Amino acid sequence: MRFLAHLHRIDRRWLYVATLVLMLVPFVKPLTLPAGHVSRTTRAAFELIDSCPPDKVVIIDSSWDAGSQAENRAQLEAVVAHLCRRKIKFIVTSLGVTPLGPDFARDIIRPQVERAGYEYGRDWVQLGFVQGVAGALGPVIDRFSRDLWGLYPRDIHNTPVEQLPLMQAVRRGADAHALCCFTYAPVYEWISFANAQYGLRLVFGCMTIMCPAYYPYIDSGQLAGMLVGNVGAAEYEALNGTAGRGTRLGVPAAFGNGAVIAAAVLGNIGLWAERRARRAAA
Amino acid sequence: MxxxxxxxxxxxxxxxxxxxxxxxxxLRRPGADRPYFxxxxxxxxxxxxxxxxxxxxxxxxxxxxxxxxxxxxxxxxxxRGAVESAVFLLFLALGLGLAGVKEFPDLKDALGLAAASDAFQSGYNLLFYGLMSAFGATSMALLAFYLVSAAYRSFRFQSLEAGVMMITALVVLLGLVPLGTFLTSWLPTELQLPTWAAWIFAVPNSAVQRAVVIGTFAGAFAAGLRLWLGVGQKTE
Incomplete structure (x- = not known):
């Protein structure tokens, strides 16, 4: 009992070491856990993109950088793999969050489109980054939905958009079949401007920690689907019939969550044992 | 003024x-060719x-x-801190220079640096992927360790509310990863952890989030209105 009481006072550095060791295990000894369950939000996102007609375009807003690449990278990879498999044309933008978004997106997209035989300008286009005011992206998103050519007169390679064949089909953001926004926490202005005023169907790919805030919009139908962190990416890959980064990182994430649970359990056992010891002493 | x-x-x-x-x-009158407003x-x-x-x-x-x-x-x-300031300014100048030369080929030609394109690209890659991307990912990864430490200290069964919070966190943490499916795959679908986690997100979480969002946006609306109309600000 005395030993159990000490569990209440473990030095946090031992917890850090234990967490590191636990999360390294799946990298040292590759393990697989069954994907099994696919959430309704991921399934809805997959079905929306899968239902894209051949004459329509999907817009991807990739506004993540190094901080959230642990989850957003896998999400973008999974969705781009789906688009390439179905030969769906897409446009990549980066609206207002981080100027590093286009670089990170290009590194993911370029190898996949080359393998799929996509031609730049005809099958896919990257428009680049547009600065907005933090907390006030509404006017920019409104312009995006209403007048995409006006917001992006040139693409990331400085080519006028009127010279790009793919852009002839998309003069307004609202002309797209759907928009997928991958970032740490997609702004609500996408819902209040792009969806509410222009009817653009939205899929969000966000960090796991931010996902609870978007469930009301899933229920109301304002958000068509959502990829929740790495798990969402793994589920999307399972629906697409691939096994990419999301599936690979699901096991370390599981071990990490296990470490959090183990820490909570240890703390409670220690607290309970200490109280019993104190009552026995009294 | x-x-x-x-x-x-x-x-x-x-x-x-x-x-x-x-x-x-x-605004257009019925049958009119042109709008009157x-x-x-x-x-x-x-x-x-x-x-x-x-x-x-x-x-x-x-x-x-x-x-x-x-x-x-x-x-x-x-x-104090002048050395660190020097390092900051050096890397700022280096990053701006490499990014500028990379993004503006005319600048590269004007400076006579076209022959060193590969070197500039390597330098940019080193700064962007080797340093910035790695540091950014590392700083976010540290959160995992703080989370474990915070869970150890704060997830204590000291009251009914704390207990409910802990059990909810347990279900959601396990339900969101393949571990939850692995542990409860032998149960009917309705009793598996991912199903419970999905219910927690869809029902109690959604209800609370709606309440929070209504309150937040009501406050934001009031604050925005005050800012717009200049109400409550000091006058000269």
Whole structure:
């Protein structure tokens, strides 16, 4: 009992070491856990993109950088793999969050489109980054939905958009079949401007920690689907019939969550044992 | 005088967006060829959006400009932390130079650096992927360790509310990863952890989030209204 009481006072550095060791295990000894369950939000996102007609375009807003690449990278990879498999044309933008978004997106997209035989300008286009005011992206998103050519007169390679064949089909953001926004926490202005005023169907790919805030919009139908962190990416890959980064990182994430649970359990056992010891002493 | 000008500009700017949204695009009598009213603000909306983008860019530049002023002052006066300031300014100049040369080929040619393209690309890759991307990912990865430490200290069964929170966290943590499916795959679907986690997100979480969002946006609306109308601000 005395030993159990000490569990209440473990030095946090031992917890850090234990967490590191636990999360390294799946990298040292590759393990697989069954994907099994696919959430309704991921399934809805997959079905929306899968239902894209051949004459329509999907817009991807990739506004993540190094901080959230642990989850957003896998999400973008999974969705781009789906688009390439179905030969769906897409446009990549980066609206207002981080100027590093286009670089990170290009590194993911370029190898996949080359393998799929996509031609730049005809099958896919990257428009680049547009600065907005933090907390006030509404006017920019409104312009995006209403007048995409006006917001992006040139693409990331400085080519006028009127010279790009793919852009002839998309003069307004609202002309797209759907928009997928991958970032740490997609702004609500996408819902209040792009969806509410222009009817653009939205899929969000966000960090796991931010996902609870978007469930009301899933229920109301304002958000068509959502990829929740790495798990969402793994589920999307399972629906697409691939096994990419999301599936690979699901096991370390599981071990990490296990470490959090183990820490909570240890703390409670220690607290309970200490109280019993104190009552026995009294 | 300055505050009055700021207030007037704020009022007019907000008024533009409010009126542009509230007024109809056009009003037309039945059977008429031409509308008798068209929204006078809509033609200016694109210009207003361009101004928002320009303002955002200016705000974005404020941070680096202040950093340069602060660290350059440190360096020139050789105050405490001058070495760190020198390192910061060196990497800032290096990053700007490499990115500028990479993004603007004409600049590269003008500086006679076309022959060293590969070197510049390697240097840029080293700074971007080797340093910046790695540091960014590392700083976020540290959160995992803080989370474990916080869970150890705060997830204690000391009251009914704390217990409910802990059990909910347990279900959600396990339900969100394949571990939950692995542990409960032998149960019927309705009793598996991912199903419970999905229910927690869809029902109690959604209800609370709706309440929070209504309160947050009501407060944001009030704060925005105060800012727009200049209510409660000090006068000269």
């Amino acid at each position: 300055r505050k009055t000008v700021v207030r007037v500009v704020t009022l007019l700017g907000g008024l533009f967006f409010v009126l542009e949204f509230m007024l109809p695009a056009e 068209t929204n006078p603000f809509s033609p200016w909306l694109n210009l207003a959006t361009d101004l928002v983008i320009v303002l955002g860019t200016m705000a974005f530049l404020l941070g680096p400009i202040n950093l340069i002023r602060s660290h350059f002052g440190n360096l020139v006066r050789w105050r």
